[in-house]
Amino acid sequence: MPASLYIGLMSGTSMDGIDAALVSIDENEDLELLKTHSHEWPTPLHQQLEALALPGENEIDRLGEADAWAGDVLAESVIALLNKANIPTEQIRAIGSHGQTVRHRPHNQHPFTLQIGDANRIAAKTGITTVADFRRRDMAVGGQGAPLAPAFHKAVLSSPDETRVIVNIGGIANLTILPKDASIPVTGFDSGPGNRLMDDWIFRTRMEPYDNNGDWAASGNPSEKLLSMLADEPYFNQAPPKSTGTEEFNLTWLEQRGDDLVKELSPEDIQATLLELTLVTITQAVTAHAPTAERLLVCGGGAHNNTLMQRLQARLPELKTGTTAELGIDPDWVEAAAFAWLAHRTVNGLNGNLTEVTGASKSVPLGCIYPV
Helix, strand or coil, rough: CEEEEEEEEECCCCCCCCCEEEEEECCCCCCEEEEEEEEEEHHHHHHHHHHHCCCCHHHHHHHHHHHHHHHHHHHHHHHHHHHHHHHHHHHHHEEEEEEEEEEECCCCCCCEEEEEEEEEHHHHHHHEEECCCCCCHEEECCCCCCHHHHHHHHHCCCCCCCCCEEEEEEEEEEEECCCCCCCCCCEEEHHHCCHHHHHHHHHHHHCCCCCCHHHHHHHCCHHHHHHHHHCHHHHHHCCCCCCCCCCCCCCCHHHHHHHHHHHCCHHHHHHHHHHHHHHHHHHHHHHHCCCCCCCCECCHHHHHHHHHHHHHHHHHCCCEEEEEHHCCCCCHHHHHHHHHHHHHHHHHHCCCCCHHHHHCCCCCCCEEEECC
């Protein structure tokens, strides 16, 4: 049976644009990344999405409009990818769209998670069956709805020869622990802030979208006092399964927990401290939950932060540290490929979550299918 083609769409908590990945998946679930496309959110929509990620006024009207608009832009990203690949829509089995998370509340009395980007519009505008709303099915069976990528990591990045830790450093950082012993369950969870706090801080103070190579952070001196205040957040010591988002870790959180120090320190020292917070929370999580790991592989935007990568290796000298490119998957496209793979699982009636990771009571197919 020939391989089928799928498209995965991902826009993470960093909200830095849409990653669209075209992949082929064969009957053995061997995956090949064929073509990729980065698609920007229109600036007014990007501003709306960022505003919706925090509580505000008139949210239902703003949410409805952003949901429809985001669906249109996600469809545009698919069309642009197919044009780049010169492949007709008829050859695509399905699209897997993560959507844009605007709220994630797994610890509420009635837990919920919300990703927008109307899949009805994606299916209508592309003419391709679309799978979306992956996280809420896991929540419906008692899970946190996140992280979902560990199931994909297990399928394509695990090895019987070494225990690996996959660290996705997006807006939020999450870990997947892949034991070499197949009888030991795969585990994974959000460790805490990734890039988003650093991105928001440099944008506020320098009007730059991100800290290129971590150079600005490297120019500052981390404040041990501020780092201690930030690292005292209870979430970091919470046992898995656990997940979080920018509604928990944002500049308001920084100012409330950092108190007057945020006003007293230089902007570059705060940036350096935020980078250290990402490092500390990742390394503490690895040390506590993967003490026998032999290799650490990074994906997501953090893989391009040279300062972060160098200090991560220095903090974990016993681990071979690199990126998922070493295993043949570009670190920028792991998450998008994961949602193409999850769409493949869903349309074929296969389960997509790992109960050990999300805390769900059972493994289930994820998402809703929007046929054409």
